[in-house]
Amino acid sequence: MVLNYPNGKKFQKPLESHGTRIKKARSTDSTFSNRGMTLEKLLNESNTFYLTHNRAIIHKKPTPLQIVQVDYPKRSAAVVKEAYFKQPSTTDYNGVYRGKYIDFEAKETTNKTSFPIKNFHPHQIAHMRQCVEHGGICFVIIRFSLYNVQYVLSVEHVFPWWDQLESGRKSIPLTVIERDGIKVETGAYPAIDYLKAVDELYFNSDTF
Amino acid sequence: MVLNYPNGKKFQKPLESHGTRIKKARSTDSTFSNRGMTLEKLLNESNTFYLTHNRAIIHKKPTPLQIVQVDYPKRSAAVVKEAYFKQPSTTDYNGVYRGKYIDFEAKETTNKTSFPIKNFHPHQIAHMRQCVEHGGICFVIIRFSLYNVQYVLSVEHVFPWWDQLESGRKSIPLTVIERDGIKVETGAYPAIDYLKAVDELYFNSDTF
Numbered sequence: 001m002v003l004n005y006p007n008g009k010k011f012q013k014p015l016e017s018h019g020t021r022i023k024k025a026r027s028t029d030s031t032f033s034n035r036g037m038t039l040e041k042l043l044n045e046s047n048t049f050y051l052t053h054n055r056a057i058i059h060k061k062p063t064p065l066q067i068v069q070v071d072y073p074k075r076s077a078a079v080v081k082e083a084y085f086k087q088p089s090t091t092d093y094n095g096v097y098r099g100k101y102i103d104f105e106a107k108e109t110t111n112k113t114s115f116p117i118k119n120f121h122p123h124q125i126a127h128m129r130q131c132v133e134h135g136g137i138c139f140v141i142i143r144f145s146l147y148n149v150q151y152v153l154s155v156e157h158v159f160p161w162w163d164q165l166e167s168g169r170k171s172i173p174l175t176v177i178e179r180d181g182i183k184v185e186t187g188a189y190p191a192i193d194y195l196k197a198v199d200e201l202y203f204n205s206d207t208f
Numbered sequence: 209m210v211l212n213y214p215n216g217k218k219f220q221k222p223l224e225s226h227g228t229r230i231k232k233a234r235s236t237d238s239t240f241s242n243r244g245m246t247l248e249k250l251l252n253e254s255n256t257f258y259l260t261h262n263r264a265i266i267h268k269k270p271t272p273l274q275i276v277q278v279d280y281p282k283r284s285a286a287v288v289k290e291a292y293f294k295q296p297s298t299t300d301y302n303g304v305y306r307g308k309y310i311d312f313e314a315k316e317t318t319n320k321t322s323f324p325i326k327n328f329h330p331h332q333i334a335h336m337r338q339c340v341e342h343g344g345i346c347f348v349i350i351r352f353s354l355y356n357v358q359y360v361l362s363v364e365h366v367f368p369w370w371d372q373l374e375s376g377r378k379s380i381p382l383t384v385i386e387r388d389g390i391k392v393e394t395g396a397y398p399a400i401d402y403l404k405a406v407d408e409l410y411f412n413s414d415t416f
Contacts (some may be wrong), residue, residue, distance in 0.1 A: 057338050059298055062272035065288060080273060083288040090267055094302060096309035099343025103304070130265050135307025 037191070039108040039143045039150075043093070046190035056195060058095030058102055064088050090127045091138075097195065098203060101136040103128065108143035114171035115142050117161050125162050128155045137202050141184075141194055142177060152197035153181035245399070247316040247351045247358075251301070254398035264403060266303030266310055272296050298335045299346075305403065306411060309344035311336065316351035322379035323350050325369050333370050336363045345410050349392075349402055350385060360405035361389035 043060065050056040069082035091105040105128070107119045120140075128138045138155040157180040161172050182197035251268065258264040277290040299313040313336070315327045328348075336346045346363040365388040369380050390405035 051338075054338070054341070057335070057342055057344075062270040062294075062296075063275075064270035065273055065291070067271075077292055080288060080291040080293075083273070083291060084285055085288070086270075088270075096311070096339055096342045096344040099309075101304035101307075101309040127265070130259075130262070131304055133262070134265055134304045136265070136304040 039106050039141070039145075040092075042143075042186065042191040043106055043141070043194075046192045046194065047093075047095075049190035050195065056095060056097035056102070058093060058097065060093050061088070061090065087121075087123065089123055091124050097137075097198065100202070101131070101134075102198070103131045103136050103138045104141060106141040106143070108145050110145055111171070112144075112146060112174075114173045115144075115177060116171045117165050118170065120158070120162065125159070129159065132156070137198065139198070139201070141192070142181070144174065148186050150184045150186070150192055150194070151177045151181035152184060152194050152201065153177060154201055157181070247314050247349070247353075250351075250394065250399040251314055251349070251402075254400045254402065255301075255303075257398035258403065264303060264305035264310070266301060266305065268301050269296070269298065295329075295331065297331055299332050305345075305406065308410070309339070309342075310406070311339045311344050311346045312349060314349040314351070316353050318353055319379070320352075320354060320382075322381045323352075323385060324379045325373050326378065328366070328370065333367070337367065340364070345406065347406070347409070349400070350389070352382065356394050358392045358394070358400055358402070359385045359389035360392060360402050360409065361385060362409055365389070 040060070047056075047058045047060065050058060064086040065080075065083040066086050067080055067083045069080070071079045071081050073079065091103055093106065094101070094103045096102065105120065105124050107115070109115050109119065131138045132155060140153050140155060140158055141150050142153060143150045158172075161169070182200055184192055184194055184197050187193060248268070255264075255266045255268065258266060272294040273288075273291040274294050275288055275291045277288070279287045279289050281287065299311055301314065302309070302311045304310065313328065313332050315323070317323050317327065339346045340363060348361050348363060348366055349358055350361060351358045366380075369377070390408055392400055392402050392405050395401060
């Protein structure tokens with residue numbers, strides 16, 4: 001049966017109920033529902049999973065803000081009224097795993113065949129070089145969102161690409177990332193099990 | 209010679225040059241100028257010193273904020289117009305030193321003879337317990353600001369005090385902190401050389 005408004009216009013379901021319907025359909029298939037999630041959210045969920053299962057202590061660093069003005073209303077919480085985003089001087093994630101310092105940066109692209117190197121910032125590369133020098137485990141997680149898949153790539157494989165950036169290629173081909181990195185499918189618990197790749201790359205002597 | 213403006217008003221040096229003069233006078237006595245500095249500032253300076261001298265990669269984590277409203281004015285930077293302070297889930301400082309994961313919390317007191325245990329938050333203690341379990345080096349830096357002096361105290365010495373808090377003493381006596389910790393005087397470069405204490409506590413087998 002087709003419903004019409006008194007003015008003759010066709011009845012349309014409100015946007016909200018459409019949204020709810022879509023959400024419900026999605027939640028039955030976790031892999032599909034992950035498709036719309038940002039890499040940050042997937043990693044936060046994974047880190048919470050690792051923390052509650054006591055596998056690793058890894059946190060995302062808060063976004064650094066330059067706070068200019070704070071109001072202190074009576075009987076309620078302080079409100080930041082003016083603040084500006086600052087350039088972070090490190091990567092976004094660090095922590096401890098199996099007695100080792102862990103440090104990584106996570107990036108995603110909608111590209112199909114390569115990852116643009118410019119997605120990294122100079123300070124992130126500089127920070128990761130120093131961390132490696134001091135004995136930390138450093139890698140990048142690159143998500144190809146169209147394929148809903150991630151790669152864990154040791155930073156030692158990233159530095160040569162960064163160093164040739166001015167004169168050479170502007171992006172790392174997916175085929176190279178597949179060759180040098182470890183593929184991590186998007187799952188349920190944890191959403192991105194990147195520690196499995198870390199085990200393979202840094203702790204399993206058979207793979208060397 | 210006194211300079212006057214054409215309107216007869218006296219010439220006054222702009223504020224900026226005054227500021228420079230004051231800064232210069234202070235820099236001749238670094239210990240005295242440090243006296244008014246907060247522990248956070250002293251540690252930030254120390255961490256920058258360690259970073260530029262490539263001794264360790266240790267950063268303070270940014271204050272976590274729940275951002276509610278951001279304005280994007282044309283041709284200028286994004287402005288956060290409403291945000292609230294969130295409870296951090298970790299300690300303030302972490303990084304890598306001599307191949308080890310480093311994690312610490314820093315507190316200061318104006319007390320003369322003891323440090324109130326309640327200055328630590330439950331989540332900080334819980335976080336440090338987990339870090340120790342995963343092989344990290346965890347300690348606290350306690351500053352007695354009246355004496356302009358700091359102590360590096362391994363968290364293993366803090367946990368028993370925390371665990372007896374409900375039924376026992378509410379503060380750790382300074383005499384105990386002096387016995388169990390390593391004293392670090394306030395200096396110039398770096399302002400607080402806490403890595404010297406870390407070397408002694410965790411890397412010098414002679415001290416065990």
